[in-house]
Amino acid sequence: MFFIALRMLTFDTAKYLGLIFTIAFSTFLISQQASVFASLMTRTTSQIRDVSDASVWVAHPEHRYIDEIKPMPESALTDVRGVEGVKWAVRLYRGLSRAKAPDGTFRTCITMGVDDATLVGLPRKMVLGDVESLRQPDAIFLDRFGYSYFFPGQAFKLGAELELNDRRGRVAGIIDSSAPFVTFPVIYTRYSLALTYAGQERNTLSLILAQPEEGITPDQLAARIHERTGLTAMSSRSFGWQTIWFYIKNTGIPVNFGVIIIVGILVGTVVAAQTLYLFTLDNLKQYAALKAIGVKNLMLGAMVLLQSSVVGAIGYGFGAAMCVSFFFFTKDMPHLRGFITHYEILAGTAALMAMIVVGASVLSVQRVVSLEPATVFR
Amino acid sequence: MHTAHAIEVVGAEKQFGVGPGAAWALRGADIRVPFGSITMLVGPSGCGKTTLLSIIAGLLRPTSGKVSVLDRDIFGMSDAAQVEFRRRNMGFIFQQYNLLPSLSAAENAAVGLLAAGVERREAVKRASESLKTLGLEQKLDSLPRTLSGGQQQRVAVARALVHEPRIVLCDEPTAALDGKSGRAVMEMMAQVAVREDRAVLIVTHDSRIFDFAHQIVHMEDGRITSVERRQEAALVA
Numbered sequence: 116m117f118f119i120a121l122r123m124l125t126f127d128t129a130k131y132l133g134l135i136f137t138i139a140f141s142t143f144l145i146s147q148q149a150s151v152f153a154s155l156m157t158r159t160t161s162q163i164r165d166v167s168d169a170s171v172w173v174a175h176p177e178h179r180y181i182d183e184i185k186p187m188p189e190s191a192l193t194d195v196r197g198v199e200g201v202k203w204a205v206r207l208y209r210g211l212s213r214a215k216a217p218d219g220t221f222r223t224c225i226t227m228g229v230d231d232a233t234l235v236g237l238p239r240k241m242v243l244g245d246v247e248s249l250r251q252p253d254a255i256f257l258d259r260f261g262y263s264y265f266f267p268g269q270a271f272k273l274g275a276e277l278e279l280n281d282r283r284g285r286v287a288g289i290i291d292s293s294a295p296f297v298t299f300p301v302i303y304t305r306y307s308l309a310l311t312y313a314g315q316e317r318n319t320l321s322l323i324l325a326q327p328e329e330g331i332t333p334d335q336l337a338a339r340i341h342e343r344t345g346l347t348a349m350s351s352r353s354f355g356w357q358t359i360w361f362y363i364k365n366t367g368i369p370v371n372f373g374v375i376i377i378v379g380i381l382v383g384t385v386v387a388a389q390t391l392y393l394f395t396l397d398n399l400k401q402y403a404a405l406k407a408i409g410v411k412n413l414m415l416g417a418m419v420l421l422q423s424s425v426v427g428a429i430g431y432g433f434g435a436a437m438c439v440s441f442f443f444f445t446k447d448m449p450h451l452r453g454f455i456t457h458y459e460i461l462a463g464t465a466a467l468m469a470m471i472v473v474g475a476s477v478l479s480v481q482r483v484v485s486l487e488p489a490t491v492f493r
Numbered sequence: 494m495h496t497a498h499a500i501e502v503v504g505a506e507k508q509f510g511v512g513p514g515a516a517w518a519l520r521g522a523d524i525r526v527p528f529g530s531i532t533m534l535v536g537p538s539g540c541g542k543t544t545l546l547s548i549i550a551g552l553l554r555p556t557s558g559k560v561s562v563l564d565r566d567i568f569g570m571s572d573a574a575q576v577e578f579r580r581r582n583m584g585f586i587f588q589q590y591n592l593l594p595s596l597s598a599a600e601n602a603a604v605g606l607l608a609a610g611v612e613r614r615e616a617v618k619r620a621s622e623s624l625k626t627l628g629l630e631q632k633l634d635s636l637p638r639t640l641s642g643g644q645q646q647r648v649a650v651a652r653a654l655v656h657e658p659r660i661v662l663c664d665e666p667t668a669a670l671d672g673k674s675g676r677a678v679m680e681m682m683a684q685v686a687v688r689e690d691r692a693v694l695i696v697t698h699d700s701r702i703f704d705f706a707h708q709i710v711h712m713e714d715g716r717i718t719s720v721e722r723r724q725e726a727a728l729v730a
Contacts, residue, residue: 116607119596126595404591407552408652409580410608411573489547 116410120418123398124425130394134426135433137390138468141383142434146456146464147441148379152372154454159362160355161293161453162209162227162301165238169324170333173204173340173348180361181354182296184209186318187346194344195323200336204325205230208309214302215278216265224261224300226279228309228321236324237290237303243271244288249305254287255279260449261300262289277302279312294453296362380467387430387468388475391423395479399486406488416480423479427472434468435461498561499660499692500526500549505558507544507715518544519555520715531683531693531705536712542696543664545712549694550583550662551575563659580608584653588665590645592637592652598624598644599633602651609656623651627681643674650681663695667702679705 125131157164163172163181173195175185195204208228215221229236234249242259249256259271266275275286284304292301304312310319325348327336333350340348349357363369395402402415438456445451507519518541526532534542547553548560551567560567563582567575584605592601602620607613621633627647637645646666653661661682667675679702687693695706703709709721 118613119593119600119604119607122595123593400591401593404587404593405604405608407550407579407585408605408608409576409583411576414608487553489550489552 116414116418117421119405120421121425123401123418124394124422130397131426134390134394135430138383138387138427138430138471139433139437141379141387141471142431142464142468143437143441144379145376145383145467146435146438146460148372148375149460149464150438150442150456151454152369152376153457153460155296155368155372156359156362158294158453159296159358161295162225163351163355163358165292166207166236166324166351167239168235168237169205169326170351171325171327171337171340171348172351172354173323173325173337173344173346174321176345176347178347180358181209182358183361184321186316187320187323188318189320191320191344191346192323195325195340195346195348198336198340198343200328200331200339202326202328203233203235204323205233205235206306206320207236207322207324208306208313208319209321210309210313211299212279212302212312214265214284214300217276220265222261222264222300224279224302225295226309226312227301227303228306229303230324231305231307234305238292240291242289242291244273246288248273248287249303251285251287253283253285253308254304255284255308256288256290256303257286258292258301259289260294260298260452261302262286263449264300280314282311284308284312298450384467384471384474387471388478391426391472391475392478392482394422395419395482399482400490402483403486403488403490406483406486412484415483419479419483420473420476423472423476427468431465431468435464497528498525499528499563500524500694501559501561502545502549503559505545505548505560506556507541507548507553508556517715519548519558521558522712522715522717524710524717526692526694527708528692529687529689530707531687531695532708532710533703533706534694534696534710534712535698535703536718538698540712541715542712546662546664546694546696550585551579580605581656582659584656584658584661586646586649586653586661586663586666588668590637590642590649590669592645592648594637597634597636598629598640598648601637601648602655604652605656620651620655623655624648627651641674642670643677646670646674646678647681650678659691661691661693663693663697665697665699666695667697667699672701675699675701 175187178184192204192206195201210226211223212226213221214224234246237246248254262271265277271289273286277284290303295301325336327333337348337350340346405415442454442456445454502522502524505519505522509516509518522541522545534545536542544553548555549562554568565578567578570578599617599621602624603616606616606619624633627650629644629647632640632644667678670678682693683705707723710717711719
């Protein structure tokens with residue numbers, strides 16, 4: 116009997132494709148919007164994620180998130196190094212500076228200054244050049260999208276120059292850093308050089324990166340640093356989440372995306388469920404005939420469930436493929452880089468679509484089961 | 494003709510709705526359908542013919558009365574047993590054919606066998622044989638929409654008979670057909686469906702096919718008003 120169910124499903128091509136694309140577009144809408152939101156939130160933590168050498172971040176007690184840092188006095192570094200369990204601790208500068216290309220193109224850049232001696236805090240993915248070249252005079256590393264902005268149409272090459280706060284910065288390496296929340300170019304340089312690119316303040320120490328000794332977890336060390344120094348300290352993961360929560364609480368982004376996602380879920384649920392249900396209603400006469408002939412309710416229910424499942428699986432597949440394709444084809448666009456399909460979101464959307472399909476099937480099966488077979492005589 | 498009855502309905506009543514708006518479709522109908530015969534149930538529209546047919550088929554529960562088919566009280570069975578009894582022993586022919594538009598003629602004719610769990614290839618093979626006896630050997634793979642009304646009704650006849658049911662219930666089987674096609678369908682029914690251990694009950698308005706009846710039962714206002722027995726029916730083997 117299952118082949119009959121599939122024939123009924125595919126016989127009217129327009130209806131069949133309508134069912135599939137209803138579910139496909141619902142899947143796409145939900146998973147694409149949710150992925151954009153998740154990616155946007157992930158982008159807020161890009162500089163945190165790019166530091167793979169240290170697992171503990173220390174900041175001024177009044178800081179709120181990575182983009183709003185209050186500099187600490189230099190003595191804070193000594194205090195942190197003095198805490199038991201700290202294997203090592205180094206400076207990290209983070210600030211904004213204006214960079215200008217020889218042709219006059221200028222833009223605000225995120226400037227990261229890593230420890231002069233150890234270079235701890237650099238992203239590990241180099242597109243061109245090597246890490247040690249950052250020790251050269253006026254050396255800066257520029258992220259590849261920043262390079263394309265300042266030197267459009269030019270192949271990556273070392274030696275290009277930028278002007279930062281009336282000082283020269285020579286591109287000694289091109290890095291593949293994670294996309295930041297705002298699409299500013301990212302410059303990495305030595306801490307001492309970064310200070311010259313920034314406007315002078317009394318305190319300049321933005322952040323301290325620390326690493327725990329063996330046997331101590333980042334969270335344990337962070338708690339210990341906070342207790343001993345009064346500074347804010349947290350693991351990389353906690354620091355990332357603190358930043359994400361700041362954006363969630365203090366911007367309209369989650370509300371706007373939340374509304375779109377909820378509307379997508381509601382519209383997707385209602386339209387997909389209704390379309391599936393109406394498909395069953397359209398075939399009631401056929402079900403009544405089968406029922407009169409002697410097909411049992413259990414079999415009819417299985418037929419309806421099979422139809423819904425097939426449509427749901429194919430529709431979800433198309434929708435998920437559309438979502439993945441969207442992010443695949445936009446991954447190299449500067450303003451969309453870092454936007455990816457999160458597999459957790461695809462899994463969640465699959466679960467949601469399964470619920471919609473099962474829900475619509477239950478309604479449809481109820482209608483078929485309660486169908487009066489005598490209607491075939493009317 | 495046998496004296497035993499394939500179908501026996503005594504005092505069947507059927508009320509639709511409750512309260513002041515309730516309507517009585519049957520008001521104590523009695524009918525007996527002998528084995529080896531074609532019985533036609535006739536009467537004006539709304540007199541309760543189709544309701545009585547639905548009750549005999551076990552598709553509609555009567556408000557009161559006794560319904561016995563092949564000596565079984567079909568409303569004394571569980572729902573599952575009733576479905577199984579219907580599947581084994583009854584074949585249906587509907588006015589609008591009710592063929593599944595997505596299935597070929599052979600597959601449509603095989604639906605009863607498929608419902609019984611017969612393997613698809615075997616079911617379609619047996620259904621094809623049945624269609625060939627009805628003159629549709631050229632149309633086995635045709636979809637219903639490509640068939641004429643008479644051809645569709647012949648597919649419906651094959652579907653009703655392929656599992657060799659003992660009772661065949663028909664609702665206006667010739668109403669949508671021209672005179673020639675209607676007569677052809679009735680000739681097939683008379684040849685294939687009527688045997689000593691079988692019975693055919695036809696609800697009809699179509700006086701053109703009365704010649705095929707062994708018994709004509711007249712209904713009016715939910716009651717049987719007269720039973721007309723005939724000595725000879727046309728073309729009955």
